[in-house]
Amino acid sequence: MGEICFKAESISTGYSPNLISNISFELHNGDIMGLIGRSGSGKTTILDTLTGLKKPNTGTISIRSKDSILAPGKAIGYSPQENALFPYLTLEENLLTFGKLNGIDEKEVKERALGLLKQLDLTEHKKKVIANFSGGMKKRADLAVTLIHDPEIIILDEPFVGLDISIRKFIWNLLAGLSRRGKIIIISSHILSDIQIYCNKFGLVYRGCYYGTEALLETLKKSNEKSLEYYLEFLFEKEIMD
Amino acid sequence: MINPIPLTSACLKGFLRNKKQILLLIVFPLLLISSLFFSFSPEGLQKTPVGLVQNSDSFNFTDYEADYFPYLEVTEYAGLDECLEDLKEYKLYLCIETNYAHTHIINLYFDNTREPIIWQIIQKIKGSVNLIQNEKSAELAGQIIGDIGSKSDHLEAYQSSIREAQRDIDSYIFALDRYISSLRSARKELSDTKASMDIMVSEIKSAKKTFQNEESALYSSVISRLDNTQKSISAIENASPENLAVLSMVSSEISATKQAMVEHQSLSNNYLNTFDSKIGEYEKASREWDIILSELDREISNLENTRRSLILHKETLRRAESDLELVRKDLNLIKSIDPENLVNPINLLNYPTYIPESSGILDEKKEMDKEDKIKAAIQGLNFISLQTLFPTILILITLFLSLLVSSFICLNEINSPANKRIKLIKNIFISEVLSIYISSLLIISVPVTCVILAGQYLFQLSIFPNLGAIIPLLLLLSSIFILMGLALALTIKKESWTLMLNTFLLIFFIIFSGFILPVERMNEASALLASNSPGKIALNAFNKAVFYSQPAGTLVNDFLTLSFWLFLMLILVIAAKRYRA
Secondary structure: OOOOEEEEEEEEEOOOOOOEEEEEEEEEOOOEEEEEEOOOOOHHHHHHHHHOOOOOOEEEEEEEOOOOEOOHHHHEEEEOOOOOOOOOOEHHHHHHHHHHHOOOOHHHHHHHHHHHHHHOOOHHHOOOEHHHOOHHHHHHHHHHHHHOOOOOEEEEEOOOOOOOHHHHHHHHHHHHHHHHOOOEEEEEOOOHHHHHHHOOEEEEEEOOEEEOHHHHHHHHHHOOOOOHHHHHHHHHHHHHHO | OOOOHHHHHHHHHHHHOOHHHHHHHHHHHHHHHHHHHHHOOOOOOOOEEEEEEEOOOOOOHHHHHHHHOOOEEEEEEOOHHHHHHHHHOOOOOEEEEEEEEOEEEEEEEEOHHHOOHHHHHHHHHHHHHHHHHHHHHHHHHHHHHHHHHHHHHHHHHHHHHHHHHHHHHHHHHHHHHHHHHHHHHHHHHHHHHHHHHHHHHHHHHHHHHHHHHHHHHHHHHHHHHHHHHHHHHHHHHHHOHHHHHHHHHHHHHHHHHHHHHHHHHHHHHHHHHHHHHHHHHHHHHHHHHHHHHHHHHHHHHHHHHHHHHHHHHHHHHHHHHHHHHHHHHHHHHHHHOOHHHHHOOOOOOOOOOOOOOOOOOOOOOOOOOHHHHHHHHHHOOHHHHHHHHHHHHHHHHHHHHHHHHHHHHHHHHHOOOOHHHHHHOOOOHHHHHHHHHHHHHHHHHHHHHHHHHHHHHOOOOOOHHHHHHHHHHHHHHHHHHHHHHHHHHHHHOOHHHHHHHHHHHHHHHHHOOOOOOOHHHOOHHHHHHHHOOHHHHHHHHHHHHHHHOOOHHHHHHHHHHHHHHHHHHHHHHHHHHHHHO
8 A cells, every 4th residue: 555644634523521622633654643641531532533433523534545535444453442352252263253354355364364463472372262361462462453454544542551561562563563564553542651752643632622743742842841741741630630 | 245254153153152141042941941841741730739528428529539530639628618728828729519409519619819720620620520420410311221222122012913913904804805806706797697687588578579469460460361251251151152061161260260369379378478477587586686786785895894994904003003113213212322412412522623643632533431531531632732832932932032142142242342343344234233133043043943843753743844834934033033132232232221121022022922811802902913913923823834734825924924023123223223323
């Protein structure tokens, strides 16, 4: 796939009092956007809207390649906060099911699964039922299923909850690799240090408003705070105090 | 459209790997079905505790207990109040009180809070009492018929005597006929002879008269001529005396001739007189013959009258014999009547139209002996009752499983973590519904097949020959309830609420399908709803197919109504999906 542009224009989503408005961004191949905000601020709502699970109240979302508009279903790989897998199916069966549901033939799914399992170090667990997986394994499995149809845009909602630092690093490295391959990645996380390190684009959900990369960096500049993490921590504390 | 097979496979695997669900929706229903099938005894009701209060010395209930009431566990009580007290403590189902007032009276005091089983017990007791009643009455009637039989033998002897008398009369009539015939021929001969004699005498009389006339005329003429001749001779004598001698000789000759003529006349008259006297004698005899002939006629007439009387008597005897024959036939008819039929001139015989070949229970040509009758009265038609119960069980199981399994699978999918990922796939709805539908159908098919096999082999129903109608029927019914369960799950999403609503729905469909409450007892609106409910329609169609082997063509209306329900459910599913979206 060549040039991809994932664009959100003046999106407003959610319902009052959790209405988030003014969501606008444009992502291109290799971009990793970190979506940050306090718990319950509406990050998942935004991600659900971006994936097409939720209809936006206003605004448009488009995925364009050079000469065509892509359907969000096949172009997006979404890993929700909770692992979106069939718990009573093996990892291999999950991969096969979702691969086939995304219109890929069995042979190709198997080939891709083999590569993904190897990449995610899950080959020996492919015959195990998901319900018996540990948290880290589940997340990796979920990532494998997210990537099975080779999406151009990968959206991950809080992928690091409950994971130790080694798995976090493993996943970030994987995502960096995918980004290098031209994939667009949107990731929501509370681990602001990781976001600051790995992401080149940002989105902040703060008091029902969305602040894009430029706005955020400008504010950061104005505040004379060098670390985004410290600045956001200050902002969030202020929000709690208010 | 997205291929539904991967999702179906995932649904099925997800369901089958969840032991709790397998236990709840496959194992438990199968255990329930098995226990249901094996808990009903084909022997019918088990021993029922009843109280007995005997106020009649002439009728001892306990004498009949072993033979006619083996299904009762009888406890004797001194008084009715004590018995009723135990009944109200649910120790007894009913109190039997025997009394005598010109006739034996059996009072049954029953616990009507235990319907409908109490009616089955009462029905059985009634059946047994009827058997005793019939047997006793038949015994008495048998005695009476025996007496009538001996009277019939006497009648036969009377008939035989009458027949003998008839034969005697016949021989008399025959003899009389002979006499009459002889007399008639004798009379005829006599009459004919007399008639010919009369003709002859008449001819003789006429000849005699002619002769007499002619002779008299001849005499007169001869005498006159002789006289004239004499006168002529006298004249000649006077005129010519020379010839006197000759003339005198001629004259004497003429006188002599005249004398001879007179003498001849006299002789002739004598002869004629004799003739007349003989004719007179004959005429006298002829008159006597007439008297004899009329006497003969009289006698013949008398004989004929006697013959007629004899014939009349014979006819009277024949009629008497015929009457006796009729009486004898009537008596024989009475003798040939089964005493039981005499006791029960009007019998209400029930012939169920569904008689399974394998049962051999109801062979109307087969005469039931006493033991069979008692057995039939006690057991009723339990095997057929169980057979007729089977479709209700099958339909209920299909209904129950379809609704619950589809709800479970749908809820599994809705509440599955994987659902969020599934929802990402565009136009997945049809495949999602299809996968739930196919999975539910496949899961349900296991217990339903088990029930069908039980129906074929345990209940001996002719299911296999009618599979052409039964499979589409069950498919339609399951589809309706699968979609109903699906629509519910899609609308409510929450497991506990969905299952609770499913339970209420099941109760509703059980009540309004005539499974528990008969449709016939409902008011018009409810009956209309119940008789068109999918359960009821499927039950009727199944019964038609299994019990009467009706071809699929005759079930078109049922299929159409079920298809309408299916269409309605499809709309409901789409509406639920829209509501959910």
